[in-house]
Amino acid sequence: MTMPKTTITITDVAKAAGVSKSAVSYALNGKPGVSDATRAKVLDVARSMGWKPNNAAKSLSDASTRTIGVVQLVDDAENFGAGMFAMDCLAGLCQVLDPRDYSITLRMTAGGAHAACRIHEEWIASGAVDAHLIMGVELGDPRLALFRAHPEAKAVFLSQRAVTKGLPTLYSSDDEGARMVVRYLHGLGHRNIARIAGPEEYVHTITRDQATADECSKLGMRCTTLHGKYLAAVGEQLCLALLEFGDSPTAIVCDTDVTAVAAARAAIARGVSVPGDLSIVAWDDSPSCTSATPKLTALHRDVRSIGVKAGSMLLRMIDGESVDSEPEDPYQLIERDSTAPVSEA
Amino acid sequence: MTMPKTTITITDVAKAAGVSKSAVSYALNGKPGVSDATRAKVLDVARSMGWKPNNAAKSLSDASTRTIGVVQLVDDAENFGAGMFAMDCLAGLCQVLDPRDYSITLRMTAGGAHAACRIHEEWIASGAVDAHLIMGVELGDPRLALFRAHPEAKAVFLSQRAVTKGLPTLYSSDDEGARMVVRYLHGLGHRNIARIAGPEEYVHTITRDQATADECSKLGMRCTTLHGKYLAAVGEQLCLALLEFGDSPTAIVCDTDVTAVAAARAAIARGVSVPGDLSIVAWDDSPSCTSATPKLTALHRDVRSIGVKAGSMLLRMIDGESVDSEPEDPYQLIERDSTAPVSEA
DNA sequence: CTGAAAGCGCTTACAG
DNA sequence: CTGAAAGCGCTTACAG
Structure with a gap:
C-alpha cells in the first residue's frame, strides 16, 4: 500500500x-x-x-527557474524541414542543459514572429524562464527590438550578426557554405549555375543569395536565383522553369532537401540526365538525400551541435558571464551521385 | 531611457x-x-x-505549474521519423494548451525508457509539472509501473490499451490500419505479401504484426515479416532478402517511409518493376513518399490531431475529471503510384 | 464588499 | 557551526 x-x-x-x-x-x-x-x-x-x-518554492526564493524558453514557429505547409531542424537542435540543447538540471519550456505558435514575441515578452515579465533561445529570425523581427529593450533578459539568437547587430548570436556558416558550393562547382567546370532558394523573408536565404552571387562574380560564373517555399511542387516547377531558359544552367543548388529531390526528379522526368547534363546539390542533408535517385550531393551540418553550442552560451549567460557571438561549425560538402564535371557540349 | x-x-x-x-x-x-x-x-x-x-509565486501558492511534462526519447540513428512524429504531436499539444496558458516542459534523453522514467519520477516528487505525456512506450516499460504507483500523478500514454492496462491512454489505430492495408492489397489480388517491420521492442510493431497476421489468415493470404531498424540500409537489405525467396511476395508494406523508399529503390535497381511486379506501401506518410519514384501509396494519419486529443485529455484530468482511454483518429490509405493489381504470372 | 493575516517551501543574511 | 526570522509574490480562508 x-x-x-x-x-x-x-x-x-x-x-x-x-x-x-x-x-x-x-x-x-x-x-x-x-x-x-x-x-x-x-x-x-x-x-x-x-x-x-519543490521547484516553485526554489524559484520564488532564488529567482531562478532552471528553465530556458524557446518558441517554435510552425508553418502548416513547409513545417517539415524546420521541424526537424528544431528537433535536432533542441536535442543538442537538452544534452548540455541536462547535467545542470535545466529544462526547456516549449511553446509553438502559428502566429509567426509577432506571436512569438508576445510569448517572450510574457516570459520576461513573469520571470517564467531564465533565458531564451530564438530561432527563425526574420528581417525586421520584433524580437530583436524586444531584447534590445530588455538587456536584463538573457537570450541567444540563431541568426546572422548582420541582423542581430550586437545581440549575442550563434551565427550560421551559410556565407562560407555558399562559397564552398560555388567553388566546388567551379572546380567541376560549371560556369552557369542556378539556385532554387527559399523564401526571401528568411535571413539565411538572403545570406546565401549574396554569398553565392559574390563568389560567382569573383570566379566569373553566372548564377540565376529563383525563390519559393520549401515544397516539392516548387522545386519541380522552378527546375522546369530553369530548364526552359535558352541558356540553362549546368548545375542547380537547392536550399533544402525537399526541393532538391523534387528538382532532380523533374529534370530526369523531362529527359535531362542527372548528373550527366545537370548537377544538383542539396542544402541541408537528410535521409531523403540518400534515398533519392541519384543520391544527392549535399551540404551537411551537425544540427545537434548547434543546440549544444547555443546551450553552452545560454548557460554562461545565466552564470553571469558576458558572452559574445559565436560561429556555428562549418558545413561539410558531402559528395554523392548528383554532381559531376560539366559535360563537353 | x-x-x-x-x-x-x-x-x-x-x-x-x-x-x-x-x-x-x-x-x-x-x-x-x-x-x-x-x-x-x-x-x-x-x-x-x-x-x-509571477509564475513561481503562483505555483507555490496554488500548487499548479501550468506546465505539462514530456520527455522525448532520442536514438542517434533512427531518430528521424520519431523526431518528426514528436514534433507534430507537440505542435498539436501546444495548440490546445495555449488558450489555457499552459506550456510544455521538455526534456530529451538518449537513455531510453529508464532515463525517461527517472525524469518523470523527479517531476512527480518536485511538483514540476501538472501532468505528463508519455510516448514511445516499450514492452515492460518502467514508466507504466511508476504511474501505477502514483495514481495522484496525471498522465496520458500514447500507446496501446493492451500494454497500459487501465492507465489513461490515447491508443493508436494500428490494428485497424494494418487490417485496412491487408484488405486493400487483397482487393488488388495480392495473396503473398510481406512486411518490413520496425524493431520488435516497439509496441506498435507487435500490434501491426499481429493484426496483419490475423487479417491475412482470415483472407487466406500469406505474410512474411522481417524486422529491422528504421534505416534506409535496412529497407534495402530486407527487400532484397525478400526478393531472394523462391516464392517472393507481390507486395511489401514497410513500417516507415524511410524503409519504404529504400525498398522501392532496391527493388527497381534489381530490375523488379514497382508497381508492376511488386507493390509497396509505406506506413506513415511524409514528403519523401511523394518525392519518391514512383510516389508511394501510404497509410496516413494526422499526427497533429494526436497531440490535440492528448492535450484535451490532459487538460480534463487537470480539471479533475476522470478520463478514459480514447482512440486516435483512424488511418487513411492514400493511394499513389507504388501499388497496383497483382500481375497475371 | 473589503482588509489583515497566514501559508505555500525554500533561501539567506543575521545573530548566537 | 547552528538556529530563529524575514522574505520571495501570490492565494485564500477569516473576520469585519
Whole structure:
C-alpha cells in the first residue's frame, strides 16, 4: 500500500534529522555553514524520506527557474524541414542543459514572429524562464527590438550578426557554405549555375543569395536565383522553369532537401540526365538525400551541435558571464551521385 | 531611457490602486469578492503598470505549474521519423494548451525508457509539472509501473490499451490500419505479401504484426515479416532478402517511409518493376513518399490531431475529471503510384 | 464588499 | 557551526 505520501518538505527533514531548516538547506545545497557530520546526516535522512526540492518554492526564493524558453514557429505547409531542424537542435540543447538540471519550456505558435514575441515578452515579465533561445529570425523581427529593450533578459539568437547587430548570436556558416558550393562547382567546370532558394523573408536565404552571387562574380560564373517555399511542387516547377531558359544552367543548388529531390526528379522526368547534363546539390542533408535517385550531393551540418553550442552560451549567460557571438561549425560538402564535371557540349 | 523597472508585484498594484492585496488578487483572477468598480480600477492600474503574474509565486501558492511534462526519447540513428512524429504531436499539444496558458516542459534523453522514467519520477516528487505525456512506450516499460504507483500523478500514454492496462491512454489505430492495408492489397489480388517491420521492442510493431497476421489468415493470404531498424540500409537489405525467396511476395508494406523508399529503390535497381511486379506501401506518410519514384501509396494519419486529443485529455484530468482511454483518429490509405493489381504470372 | 493575516517551501543574511 | 526570522509574490480562508 504505497500511500501517496503528502509531499515532504525540508521542515520534515529538519525535524527528522533534529536540526534546523537552514541547516538542512545548507546541507542539501552543498553550501558551507554545517559540519560534515550534520551534512551527512541530513543528506541521509533526506534521501531516506524521499525528499525532492519543490521547484516553485526554489524559484520564488532564488529567482531562478532552471528553465530556458524557446518558441517554435510552425508553418502548416513547409513545417517539415524546420521541424526537424528544431528537433535536432533542441536535442543538442537538452544534452548540455541536462547535467545542470535545466529544462526547456516549449511553446509553438502559428502566429509567426509577432506571436512569438508576445510569448517572450510574457516570459520576461513573469520571470517564467531564465533565458531564451530564438530561432527563425526574420528581417525586421520584433524580437530583436524586444531584447534590445530588455538587456536584463538573457537570450541567444540563431541568426546572422548582420541582423542581430550586437545581440549575442550563434551565427550560421551559410556565407562560407555558399562559397564552398560555388567553388566546388567551379572546380567541376560549371560556369552557369542556378539556385532554387527559399523564401526571401528568411535571413539565411538572403545570406546565401549574396554569398553565392559574390563568389560567382569573383570566379566569373553566372548564377540565376529563383525563390519559393520549401515544397516539392516548387522545386519541380522552378527546375522546369530553369530548364526552359535558352541558356540553362549546368548545375542547380537547392536550399533544402525537399526541393532538391523534387528538382532532380523533374529534370530526369523531362529527359535531362542527372548528373550527366545537370548537377544538383542539396542544402541541408537528410535521409531523403540518400534515398533519392541519384543520391544527392549535399551540404551537411551537425544540427545537434548547434543546440549544444547555443546551450553552452545560454548557460554562461545565466552564470553571469558576458558572452559574445559565436560561429556555428562549418558545413561539410558531402559528395554523392548528383554532381559531376560539366559535360563537353 | 526604458529603465528595466524592478519587477512589479500585486503589492505595488494594490498601493497604486489604493486597495488591499487580496482585492487585487480577486480582481485579477476574475473571482468574486470585489465590486465591479474596484475590479475595473485594479485591472486598469495593473495594465498600465505592466504587471504580470509571477509564475513561481503562483505555483507555490496554488500548487499548479501550468506546465505539462514530456520527455522525448532520442536514438542517434533512427531518430528521424520519431523526431518528426514528436514534433507534430507537440505542435498539436501546444495548440490546445495555449488558450489555457499552459506550456510544455521538455526534456530529451538518449537513455531510453529508464532515463525517461527517472525524469518523470523527479517531476512527480518536485511538483514540476501538472501532468505528463508519455510516448514511445516499450514492452515492460518502467514508466507504466511508476504511474501505477502514483495514481495522484496525471498522465496520458500514447500507446496501446493492451500494454497500459487501465492507465489513461490515447491508443493508436494500428490494428485497424494494418487490417485496412491487408484488405486493400487483397482487393488488388495480392495473396503473398510481406512486411518490413520496425524493431520488435516497439509496441506498435507487435500490434501491426499481429493484426496483419490475423487479417491475412482470415483472407487466406500469406505474410512474411522481417524486422529491422528504421534505416534506409535496412529497407534495402530486407527487400532484397525478400526478393531472394523462391516464392517472393507481390507486395511489401514497410513500417516507415524511410524503409519504404529504400525498398522501392532496391527493388527497381534489381530490375523488379514497382508497381508492376511488386507493390509497396509505406506506413506513415511524409514528403519523401511523394518525392519518391514512383510516389508511394501510404497509410496516413494526422499526427497533429494526436497531440490535440492528448492535450484535451490532459487538460480534463487537470480539471479533475476522470478520463478514459480514447482512440486516435483512424488511418487513411492514400493511394499513389507504388501499388497496383497483382500481375497475371 | 473589503482588509489583515497566514501559508505555500525554500533561501539567506543575521545573530548566537 | 547552528538556529530563529524575514522574505520571495501570490492565494485564500477569516473576520469585519
